[in-house]
Amino acid sequence: MNKIKCECGHINPEGTVLCEACGKPVEGNQHIDGNDGKKLLNMRYDGSARRSQTYQKSIIDKIWSFFSSVKVGVWLIVAALVASIFGTIFPQEQFIPQDAVSRDPAIFYEDRYGIWGLMYYQLGFHHMYSSYWFITLIALIGISLVICSLDRFVPLFRALRNQKPKKHKKFLSRQRLYSESINADDSDIDKLVKGLKNSRYKITEEDGQILAEKGRFSRWGPYVNHIGLIIILIAAILRTTPIMFTEEYMWVREGEQRVIPGTNNQYYIENKDFILETHDQDDERFQEAFLKEEEIASNFQTDIVVYEAKNADVVGAEPELEPILEHSIQMNNPAKFDKYTLYQQGYQLNEFENMSFHIHEADDSEEESLGDFTIDLTNPDSVYELDSGFRVELTNYYPDYIMTENGNPASETDFPRNPAFVVTVYPPGSEEGEVSFLGVGRNIDATGENQYKVAIDDVEFRDVSGIAVSSDRTLPYFFVGAMIFMIGVIQGMYWQHRRVWINKQNDNTLLLAAHTNKNWHGIKRDIEKAVEDTNIKMVKDQQEIDE
C-alpha cells in the first residue's frame, strides 16, 4: 500500500482525493472524484479513499467495484421490481382458486388463461417469489447493500474522524460557500463562533483555527438503514430453517382433543366450541350492504383449551395432560403459549358427527325397531352387535360420498361431509347377510330381495375449526430490522451534516467556507445570522452550472 503523506504531516491511505486532515487535494487523484478542471471539489464522501475507486486490478477488486456502484444497485432494484410485476399478472400457485378446474398448476394456467397461461407456467412465473433466480436477485441486492455501505462508510468515517479545523486554502476556496475577509478581527470571529454556537454547532478549535460542525450523525443514516435491511434479509434466511420457523395446519372438531402437530407431542388442544356470528341483518345502517350479501360474518371464534403433556417423552405411556391455557381464538386475536401461536384460519360447519339407525322388517309400515345402532362417523366400528342378536357389518364407508363418472361410489375427501355406507345385515343366528346402501336421503336395497331395512333415526352435527400453528422465532429480528431501517432513513433524511470552517491565514485574511450534504438554504441562513454585525463577509455561493 502506498500511503500518501500530505504536506500537513497527515498520512492518508492510497487513493485519497482530499487529505483527511487538511483537505488539500492530492495531486494525481483528482480524476477519481471528477474534480479535474472544476472549480468546486466533489465533497460527497469527503474525498476519502474508497476501495472501489482505488483498486481495480484483481478479480476481487472488480467484483467489489461492481457491487459498490449505486448504478448497479439501482439496476438490481429495477430488476426485482420488474420480476415482482410479472409475478402478479396471473395468481401465484398458492392463490389458485378453490373453484378451479384443477388446482394442479400444470393444468390450471393453461385451462384458464390459454397460451399465455401455459407460457406463464412453463417460465415458472407461477412460483416467482420462491424461484431460485428471484431469490438470487434479492441476495444480490443484499450483497450490493453490504459492499456499497462498507465501501463508503469505512473511509468516510476515517476522514471525518481525522479532520482538522485547519484546512488548506485550496480546500476552502473550492467549497461551494466561501468568502475572504481582510479586515476581520478576533472580536468578529468570537461573534461568529457565538452565533454558530447558538445555532447548536459544535466548535472545535486548534491553534486558532475553528471548525463548527453539526449533525454529523446524519451521515450514518444510509448505512444504518442498510443495516436494518440486511437484518431483515438475514431473518428471511433464518426463517427457512425449522429451528426458527415451523408452521402446521390442523382441523379440530368440536369436543375433540388432539395433539398439536409440530410440537413433538408436547401440547394438546381441545376444541370446546366453534362460534360463527353474523352481523344483524336488520341493522338499518348497513341495508345497502345486505342487498349484495345476505350474510356478513362478524366473528369466527374457537374456544380452546391447550394442555401440556407432562410425560411426552415416555414412549407408549398415556400422556398426563395438564391444562395450561384457555382462550377464545378469533381473527386478530391468536392464542399464544410457549413459542407457539394458534390462529383461527378456517372452519367447516355442520360436519356429521354420528348417525343412528334402526332395523325394521322391510314390509312393516310401522317400521317397528328390531334393534338400533349408532355409527361414529370419524371413528366407525367395523361390526355392530345389536342386543336383539342382529349383527351389522360396515362393509364400506364413504365419508364424503360422490358418484364417479363411471358409476362407482367414492369419497371426495376424508371428512364426513356427506357420509354413505354399504352395510351388511345379519339376522340373529344367520350366516347370510343382506346388503344395503345407506346415505342421507338414500336407502338402496342392493338385490331388491332384502327382508330387513335399515332406517336413519337421527344425525348429530358438529363444527370443525381450522387452526394454524406456527412457531416463528424470526419475528423479533424482522421487527428490529424494520425499526433500524426507519431510524436510519429518518436520521439520514431529516438531519443534515453542516460544517463551517473559519481559518485565519498568516496575512490575517479570514477564510470562511462551509459545506452541507443537503439543504443549502439552511446553512446559508445559519451563517447569515452569525456574521451579522461583523466585518466578516457573508459566504458566496459559487456553485457551477455543470450539468
Next chain:
Amino acid sequence: MDLYSLSSGALLIAFILYLVATFFFGGAIRQNKSERHQKTKAGTIGLVITIIGFASQLVYFIARWMLTGHAPVSNLFEFTTFLGMSMIFAFIIIYIYYKTAFLGVFALPLATIIIAYASMFSTGAAPLVPSLQSNWLHIHVTTVALGQGILFISFVAGLMYLIRQIDQTKLTFRNAMLEVVIYCIFLFIGFIAITSIFNAVSYQATFEVERDGQAVMAEYQLPPIAAPKDSTLLSENVMNSWFEAPAWMHGDEAGRKLNTVIWSFFAGTIIYGITFLISRKRIGKRLHPLLKGVKPDMLDEIMYRSVAIGFPVFTLGGLIFAAIWAQLAWGRFWGWDPKEVWALITWFFYAAFLHLRLSRGWHGEKSGWLAVVGFAIIMFNLIVVNLILASLHSYA
C-alpha cells in the same frame, strides 16, 4: 338530520370548496415576479377555503365513523375518499411550508378528481368482517393513505415541472408522452362523467350468465358494449351489446368491468377531444405558458422533499404496519398477495428514485418523469389490483 346525510352533505361541500379554492390559487399564479413566494391575497383566500373544505371533509369522516362504529376506510369508496383527503392535507402542509399557491392549481383539482372517482363506487356502509376488526385497520390504512398523499404532491410537482420545462414549440416524443399522461387524467374524468350520467337516469341492464351450471345475474349500470361471456340479456329496451368479453377475462364481473373500461376510454377521449378543440393546442402546450412564472428548481425541490417525507411514511404504513397486522390476523406477515407485491413494487420504485437522486443528471426532468411513474404505480395498486387482479385485499 341523521348522520348519514350529514356525512354525505359535508363531503359534497368539501368537494365544492376544493374546486372554488382552485380558482383562487389560479388567481395567485398570475401575480408578478416580485410577489412570488410570498403570501398573496388570492393564495391566502385559496388556502383558507381549502382548510374549510378539509374541515368539512373531516366532518364527513367523523360523522360516518360515528354512524358505522368504525373509521370509514374499509371499502373502496371510503378508502379512496380518505386518500383524497390526505392529499389535500399534504398539500396544506406543503403550502404552509413553501407558500406555493401555484401548486394548488394542480393539486386541488387532481385530489378532487380522486374524491369524485371514489364516489362512483358503492357509497353504502358495510359492517366489518372479522379480519378487519382490529385497531390496526385505522393505524395501517391511515398511515398508508398519508404516505400516498404526500407522494401525490411529488407527482403534482413533477407533472408541473414537466409542463413547465418540456419544450412545446414542436411535437416531440417527450411532449407527446406528457400529453399521454394528461390524457390519462382525462380518462378518470371520462369515467366519472359517464358513470354519473347513467347513475342519474338509473340505467340498468341485466344479463343472465351461466356459471358452473347455475344462472348468475350480471347487473350493468352502463349500456352494454361488451356483454359477459355466454350471457343472455334479460332487460328490455336497452342497447344490444356489440360483443362478448373474451374468455380469458375471468370472473362474474369481468364483462361489466371491461364494459366500464371501454366507456371510460370513450367518454374520456370525447372530453379530451372537446378540450383540445377549444384550446386548439395540445393541453400540455396550453398549460405550458401558465407556469412560466414558477421557478423550476422550486418544483424540483418540492418533488424531492415530498418523496423524502412520503417514502418513510409509506414504508411504515404500507409495509411495516401492514406486516404487523397481517401477522396478527392471518398468521403470516408477508404472503405475496398482489396488493402486498404492489406495495413492495412502490417501495422499490421510490427507493430507486432516492438513489438516483444521488447521481448527477437525475434531477429536474428525469426526476419529474419518475415522480409521475411512481404515482402511476400507486394508482395501479389502488385501481387495477383491487378491481382486476384477484387479491385478499379486495375490499380496498
